[in-house]
Amino acid sequence: MRSIVNEQEEIIAYLKKNRNSFEQKLLNEAVNVKDKIDEILRIGNIDLLNNAFKIVTYVVEQQDEELVAFARQEGIAWATHSLTLGLKLEWVQAIRRTLWVFLRKYGEEKGIEVDQDYFFDMEKKINDRIDQFLNHFFIRYSTYKDELIDQQKRLVENLSVPIIPITSSVCILPLIGSIDMFRTNILEEKVLLEVGRLHIQTLIMDFSGIAEVEMDVVDHIFKMIDGTSMMGCKVVITGLRPEIVRQMVTRGLSFENKAETKVTLQQALKKYIQYDDLNKEIKLY
Secondary structure (H helix, E strand, C coil): CCCHHHCHHHHHHHHHHCHHHHHHHHHHHCHHHHCCHHHHHHHHCCCHHHHHHHHHHHHHCCCHHHHHHHHHHHHHHHHHCCCCHHHHHHHHHHHHHHHHHHHHHHHHHHCCCCCHHHHHHHHHHHHHHHHHHHHHHHHHHHHHHHHHHHHHHHHHHHHHCCCEECCCCEEEEEEEEEECHHHHHHHHHHHHHHHHHHCCCEEEEEEEEEEEECHHHHHHHHHHHHHHHHCCCEEEEECCCHHHHHHHHHCCCCCCCCCEEECCHHHHHHHHCCHHHHHHHHHHC
């Protein structure tokens, strides 16, 4: 008896010879992916048809290392461009079905008779490798997606606490949007780190861009100010809106004895920055 799985070179040659028919059958099998071929190529520069033939080649030739490496590469590409996992699963399953169709055609054209043992051996080798591709693809997709989310989270955290050096000892922290508990925790951690790293002596926190502050987090802001004070840094609060002040007064909260307050950022800059000193700082840069 002859075995299809032992005729790797002939099978690959047969698939290459009938590649157009193979690809057409594959597209017919993957109904939902068929209309997304061009879009996926445009978005992620991912050529699904060429990649499908690459997968088939690795599977038939039992190139496990190359198959795993390609699965991981594909996982990164799909995660990077946020492509739908459902489409990928449908596509790979369509590759599986199409490959079996052409293996059968190959056997029929060659007049190969395959006994039961050979068939199950072939089924295990082919399907296990396609499953292996899917497993490594999904694992790499998931881990890389998590890495991207972490990177984006760190970027958001940095953007949400933009400490701007004005001189070697004075920095501005302009706050924009709303301050909730999550952002307050980021604020506290980043401010204390930067005070120590930059040796900030005066930190001007400008609230003029703050639409609202959850009163439950004001206590954490107080603690942050206490922390900066312990590190030898003075905090100046500017731009508090009347509605925020009203809420604080109603709850008996005040920045008195915690930080100096100024109506505007310009007033604070005028007090804490001498223009001669500022000019010297600029020349140093």
